[in-house]
Amino acid sequence: xxxGGVIRVAGVSSPVRSRVLRDAVGLxxxxxxxxxxxxAAAVAAGLDVWQASAMSLLMFTGASxxxxxxxxGAGGSALAAVGSALxxxxxNTVYGVRLVQLLPTRGILRRLGSAHWVIDETTALSIAAxxxxxxxxxxxxxxxxxxxxxxxxxxxxxxxAGALGGPAQAALDAVVPAAFLAxxxxxxxxxxxxxAVQRRVxxxxxxxxxxxxPFVPPGVQxxxxxxxxxxxxxxxxxxxxx
Amino acid sequence: MSGTALWATVIAGSLxxxxxxxxxxxxxxxWVEQPWVARVVDFxxxxxxxxxxxxxxxxxxxxxxxxxxxxxxxxxxxxxxLRAPFIVxxxxxxxxGALAHVVTG
Numbered sequence: 001x002x003x004g005g006v007i008r009v010a011g012v013s014s015p016v017r018s019r020v021l022r023d024a025v026g027l028x029x030x031x032x033x034x035x036x037x038x039x040a041a042a043v044a045a046g047l048d049v050w051q052a053s054a055m056s057l058l059m060f061t062g063a064s065x066x067x068x069x070x071x072x073g074a075g076g077s078a079l080a081a082v083g084s085a086l087x088x089x090x091x092n093t094v095y096g097v098r099l100v101q102l103l104p105t106r107g108i109l110r111r112l113g114s115a116h117w118v119i120d121e122t123t124a125l126s127i128a129a130x131x132x133x134x135x136x137x138x139x140x141x142x143x144x145x146x147x148x149x150x151x152x153x154x155x156x157x158x159x160x161a162g163a164l165g166g167p168a169q170a171a172l173d174a175v176v177p178a179a180f181l182a183x184x185x186x187x188x189x190x191x192x193x194x195x196a197v198q199r200r201v202x203x204x205x206x207x208x209x210x211x212x213x214p215f216v217p218p219g220v221q222x223x224x225x226x227x228x229x230x231x232x233x234x235x236x237x238x239x240x241x242x
Numbered sequence: 243m244s245g246t247a248l249w250a251t252v253i254a255g256s257l258x259x260x261x262x263x264x265x266x267x268x269x270x271x272x273w274v275e276q277p278w279v280a281r282v283v284d285f286x287x288x289x290x291x292x293x294x295x296x297x298x299x300x301x302x303x304x305x306x307x308x309x310x311x312x313x314x315x316x317x318x319x320x321x322x323x324l325r326a327p328f329i330v331x332x333x334x335x336x337x338x339g340a341l342a343h344v345v346t347g
Binding site: 033034037046047048051054055058059060061063064066067068070071072073074075078081082084085086087088089090091092093094095096097099100103105111112114115116118119167168170171172173174175176177178179180181182183184185187188193194197198199201202203204205206207208209210213214215218221222223225226227228229232234235 | 243245247248249250251252253254255256257258259260262263264265266267268269271274275277278279280281282283284285286287288289290291292293294295296297298299300301303304305306310311313314315317318319322328329331332335336337338339340342343344
């Protein structure tokens with residue numbers, strides 16, 4: 001670890017503080033591209049700029065947002081679209097359980113506010129921080145920068161996509177599955193926990209979805225693909241030990 | 243889908259996702275920390291995202307269709323394997339999709 005020495009004397013912690021802030025802001029800028037891709041995908045699926053923006057403001061969890069517009073874009077029903085967004089949103093419930101000790105959750109208003117920013121990125125930032133105060137700082141700084149950039153780039157992506165036509169529209173259509181693949185990709189890499197099992201589940205999910213496509217209403221096959229989770233098998237004993 | 247129905251979908255999905263986040267900060271940890279709950283939640287994204295990739299790339303309604311989207315996806319996979327940045331992956335996929343559209347008319 002590059003800054004290990006600095007962390008160990010973190011009582012003073014100003015270098016650590018600035019590194020936490022830098023990481024938080026950096027991550028905010030990095031998700032901006034995904035925000036633009038989401039805005040474009042939302043418009044391609046038939047949402048208007050206001051609806052795309054409302055999703056980034058109110059839903060504010062990328063994979064669920066992509067899933068909702070992806071299912072609508074495939075001709076799926078509202079129920080199938082909301083269902084797949086909720087299935088992907090269950091991750092955030094687990095994150096919340098991990099973060100509850102670290103975050104400002106005393107008092108109903110703080111809890112309601114903190115909850116909105118519990119996502120992949122803020123969880124990663126908070127858990128990586130060396131102590132509780134810095135975890136809170138990482139959560140707030142990361143949440144704020146991601147929220148601002150994500151919403152701004154959603155508008156830009158939606159406006160940009162709305163102005164396209166012809167071959168540019170075909171380009172946009174090809175960008176949407178590529179964006180899903182980019183969201184999936186890190187989970188299949190060797191560094192990810194149980195990557196081989198993740199790959200098996202991913203292949204299973206794709207096969208189930210394609211096999212059901214001719215027979216079920218559009219979008220339902222995406223939700224049905226969740227049965228592929230069974231391919232993961234039982235929880236590992238070692239992972240259960242406290 | 244009408245504008246009103248789209249708004250209802252957006253609001254219902256957003257409210258549901260928010261309540262899932264809030265639940266994590268509110269319910270007793272033991273409810274969520276069951277080994278099999280953790281197992282399912284760990285693997286739901288892989289199953290659903292892969293299903294979305296497949297459905298977006300090769301289906302249209304009830305049909306399986308091979309077109310520019312599959313070309314774009316193949317190019318994206320190569321770019322990701324070469325560790326290209328996200329923006330490059332999307333631009334290449336878009337270019338492949340547009341090219342396929344022009345070539346196939």
